[in-house]
Amino acid sequence: MELNMELRSEIKQAIEEMGFNALTEIQELTIPLLLAGKDVIGHSHTGTGKTAAFGIPILEKLDFNQEFVQALVLAPTRELAVQIHDEMMRMAKYIPGCRIVTVFGGDPITNQLYKLKKKPQIIIGTPGRTIDHLERKTIRFDHLKFMVLDEADEMLKMGFQEDIEKIFQAVPEDRQTLMFSATMPRTIIGLAKSYMINPEMIKVIGEDSTNQDVSQYYYKVRRENKTEAIYRLLNVYRPKLSLIFCNTKVQVDELTQELIERGINCDKIHGDLPQTTRLDVLKKFHNSIIDVMVATDVAARGLDIKEVEAVFNYDVPEKADYYVHRIGRTGRIGNIGYSFTLVSKGELKQVEEIERITKTKIKKRSIPTYDKVLDVKNQKIIDKIQALVASDTNFEPQYEIMNKMIQSTMTEDQIIVALLKMLESKSSVEANVADINEEFETKKSWAPTDESNQARFHLNLGKQDDLTVSDILDFVCSKIKISRKDVQNIAILTEFSFFSVPQHFRDEIMKTLNNTKLKGKRAGLSISKPRRSDQKKPYRG
Ligand code: CDP
Ligand code: MG
Numbered sequence: 001m002e003l004n005m006e007l008r009s010e011i012k013q014a015i016e017e018m019g020f021n022a023l024t025e026i027q028e029l030t031i032p033l034l035l036a037g038k039d040v041i042g043h044s045h046t047g048t049g050k051t052a053a054f055g056i057p058i059l060e061k062l063d064f065n066q067e068f069v070q071a072l073v074l075a076p077t078r079e080l081a082v083q084i085h086d087e088m089m090r091m092a093k094y095i096p097g098c099r100i101v102t103v104f105g106g107d108p109i110t111n112q113l114y115k116l117k118k119k120p121q122i123i124i125g126t127p128g129r130t131i132d133h134l135e136r137k138t139i140r141f142d143h144l145k146f147m148v149l150d151e152a153d154e155m156l157k158m159g160f161q162e163d164i165e166k167i168f169q170a171v172p173e174d175r176q177t178l179m180f181s182a183t184m185p186r187t188i189i190g191l192a193k194s195y196m197i198n199p200e201m202i203k204v205i206g207e208d209s210t211n212q213d214v215s216q217y218y219y220k221v222r223r224e225n226k227t228e229a230i231y232r233l234l235n236v237y238r239p240k241l242s243l244i245f246c247n248t249k250v251q252v253d254e255l256t257q258e259l260i261e262r263g264i265n266c267d268k269i270h271g272d273l274p275q276t277t278r279l280d281v282l283k284k285f286h287n288s289i290i291d292v293m294v295a296t297d298v299a300a301r302g303l304d305i306k307e308v309e310a311v312f313n314y315d316v317p318e319k320a321d322y323y324v325h326r327i328g329r330t331g332r333i334g335n336i337g338y339s340f341t342l343v344s345k346g347e348l349k350q351v352e353e354i355e356r357i358t359k360t361k362i363k364k365r366s367i368p369t370y371d372k373v374l375d376v377k378n379q380k381i382i383d384k385i386q387a388l389v390a391s392d393t394n395f396e397p398q399y400e401i402m403n404k405m406i407q408s409t410m411t412e413d414q415i416i417v418a419l420l421k422m423l424e425s426k427s428s429v430e431a432n433v434a435d436i437n438e439e440f441e442t443k444k445s446w447a448p449t450d451e452s453n454q455a456r457f458h459l460n461l462g463k464q465d466d467l468t469v470s471d472i473l474d475f476v477c478s479k480i481k482i483s484r485k486d487v488q489n490i491a492i493l494t495e496f497s498f499f500s501v502p503q504h505f506r507d508e509i510m511k512t513l514n515n516t517k518l519k520g521k522r523a524g525l526s527i528s529k530p531r532r533s534d535q536k537k538p539y540r541g
Pocket of ligand 1: 044050302332333
């Protein structure tokens with residue numbers, strides 16, 4: 001490889017062996033800055049080599065004769081921490097004395113203590129467990145030179161941010177701070193910069209935030225037909241590996257079971273499974289022992305598995321950045337991929353929102369007919385048999401059986417069809433031959449004719465509090481003289497919800513209901529901006 005960059009020969013040799021033919025743009029742009037001591041925010045599409053963009057300069061600049069921790073890389077999930085560890089170990093293969101240790105929750109702490117005794121120079125960690133070690137004083141960062149937040153925008157979201165803040169307080173001021181992600185909302189950049197000194201913002205991303213090597217399609221189907229839709233798409237496209245995302249763990253469990261019953265070789269990963277199981281399933285997927293992995297968003301960020309050729313959204317993700325990261329598990333460096341998003345009536349609105357925010361056009365397609373699925377399956381059998389006939393397999397034992405069969409009362413046709421029958425995969429699910437495509441438009445009830453006369457409320461409770469539409473109706477209508485049909489456009493999201501009422505109810509609702517009890521919790525109300533008009537066309541790029 002021709003590198004127009006001075007690097008240790010050990011690193012060059014290792015990355016050549018890893019098959020890096022050239023550096024990617026984000027690597028070309030950020031590595032020199034990092035070598036020169038700058039703080040950097042690196043923003044580039046999924047699968048463009050951001051790990052090496054921070055990994056290479058860290059390996060180049062650390063002193064591996066020393067025994068203290070000099071670099072800390074934080075990642076949002078355990079699986080990603082392990083992957084970064086493995087990738088950096090490959091790059092460090094020829095560097096003598098380089099020790100990298102991963103610390104993450106769910107892994108026995110004794111195990112980690114043992115590895116930490118070997119005095120690693122680099123730690124890859126998830127925030128929670130890193131703080132545990134800090135508090136136990138089993139890791140010290142007094143000599144830290146590099147602090148990296150991979151998937152930085154996720155790490156700086158509420159929920160993680162407190163932990164991150166704690167860790168920043170435990171590391172020297174005199175350090176380089178690096179942040180990388182494929183999504184960097186403006187609101188987060190401000191926060192990111194507060195941890196950095198004159199950071200260089202390197203953005204290798206155009207208008208659209210999704211990776212354009214992924215062909216993105218969506219399908220309108222009823223919820224109850226989504227499994228059938230996946231089954232058909234898997235059979236027609238035949239991706240090497242597929243990753244299917246659901247919004248909840250329960251849905252992951254259910255779908256996995258349904259696919260197994262249909263004879264699909266799959267397994268699942270989500271936050272309620274023991275850590276060893278999570279890592280085992282991922283390994284099976286990596287090694288193509290399973291063809292399909294069903295997952296929650298724990299698998300949405302960072303995972304790099306080349307053979308993933310298709311990503312399915314069984315559920316439309318609730319946020320646009322989830323969509324970007326989910327579909328970014330395919331189409332990685334030099335590969336192309338497909339993403340298939342299954343959309344039921346209530347989700348269409350969200351697809352348009354994702355298109356608008358990511359400035360991407362997701363094309364509408366139709367689910368293949370059952371006949372098409374059969375055609376493809378049949379052709380595959382013919383191809384397989386032809387390939388076998390053309391190979392130099394020894395068929396002697398088979399000839400013996402055949403001769404016996406021919407001498408029996410069966411005809412040749414009968415023998416062949418009976419053999420084909422035996423080949424059929426044993427699925428316990430009956431074939432669904434119906435056309436499962438649906439036609440519907442964005443819900444009209446979402447678009448009242450005149451929004452200017454409406455007050456829109458934000459309520460601090462949502463799906464995670466088991467809030468339902470009728471809870472909101474009961475809440476509003478029991479204490480206020482308002483008819484249930486005047487409470488409109490109810491939207492229940494994970495952590496909060498919205499509803500609209502005619503303007504003249506606004507003050508009374510605020511006064512009477514704010515800070516009262518709902519579902520045993522404090523109901524905090526605030527006035528929200530009017531909803532974006534549904535008449536507005538989404539971006540078509
Ligand atoms: O973090 P990001 O999504 O940008 O990508 P990654 O997880 O670092 O994955 C990049 C993949 O491309 C890895 O499998 C690397 O081994 C490979 N690669 C690279 O990082 N840089 C190159 N110049 C060539 C290949
Ligand atoms: Mg990455």
